[in-house]
Amino acid sequence: MDVSFLGGPHPQRGVGVVAPFDFALDRELWRWVPDDVSLHLTRTPFVPVEVSLDLARLVSEHETLREAVRALGAVAPEVVAYACTSGSFVAGVAGERGMCAAMEQAGEMPALTTSGALLDALHEIGARRIALVTPYTRSVTTSLEDYLAEGGVTVTGRAYLGLTRHIWKVPYRDVVDMARQAVVGAADALFISCTNLPTYDVIPQLEAELRMPVLSANQVTIWAALRRIGERAVGPYQALLDPVARRGPAAMSSPPPPVELAPEPHVPPPEPAPPEPEAAFAGSPGIPEPEAVDGLEPPPYPFPDEPGGIPPT
Secondary structure, three states, rough: OOHHHOOOOOOEEEEEEEEEOOOOHHHHHHHHOOOOOOEEEEEOOOOOOOOOHHHHHOOOOHHHHHHHHHHHHHHHHOEEOOOOHHHHHOOOHHHHHHHHHHHHHHHOEEEEEEEHHHHHHHHHHHEEEEEEEEOOOHHHHHHHHHHHHHOEEEEEEEEOOOOOHHHHHHHHHHHHHHHHHOOOOOEEEEEEEOOOOOOOOOHHHHHHHHOEEEHHHHHHHHHHHHHHOOOOOOOOOOOOOOOOOOOHHHHOOOOOOOOOOOOOOOOOOOOOOOOOOOOHHHHOOOOOOOOOOOOOOOOOOOOOOOOOOOOOO
């Protein structure tokens, strides 16, 4: 069969992704990507260290990032994203900016990180007070709070699992339970940290239950990377991605405005029916009143030969 009429595959735009060696959620990243964009992923070299601040520093070393970006250069992506939250917040805001500069220098293309994308996303939805969910240990979670504080964001409540490995195996129900624990104050949004924590399907459910925008590490990473090249991430019922839903925290927490109904057309009242003759109520034809004749008084009753008169005796 001749298939030459198909003309070959449609052109694709490329987004490069540098992920830690233990990243296991490639499929989740793809779910936010439109059909005309391809992801090109590469991983940092393996190091025998559990999830910790030490690991975060190792997988974000500038030379490690440069080598990964150079490898991606072979497929010429238009932007490169470092998909790791802890690796991009461990050195603070200045450290995150330094990582972007190192990647841009190595690949001669725009570069971003998950933590930098998080601050951009919070600014986009107008959130300055957030609830925080992480799978990390206490020390790693505290480091994330410090980074957010540098970016002008206050954490109102938190919940964390204390994990040092196999984070990608955490089920959705545990993420939901943590979210409910974390939302204890007046938060503008909820952030679920770690690109190795699955979140795609749970975001719409949490937004509906908590009545606030819910952001996750993978979501903000892909959102920011696509926006950098003029594309939009896809995802149903997610406030960050949906222009209709994304009207700021106040719109999600406030009741909808009352619906104004169109005024009903004016209908004039029906005209009153003509009055019934008295005879209709009396049950017999009316008898005309006798009139005076030649100055004489009329008789007090009808004449005998008139209808209704007294019969003759």
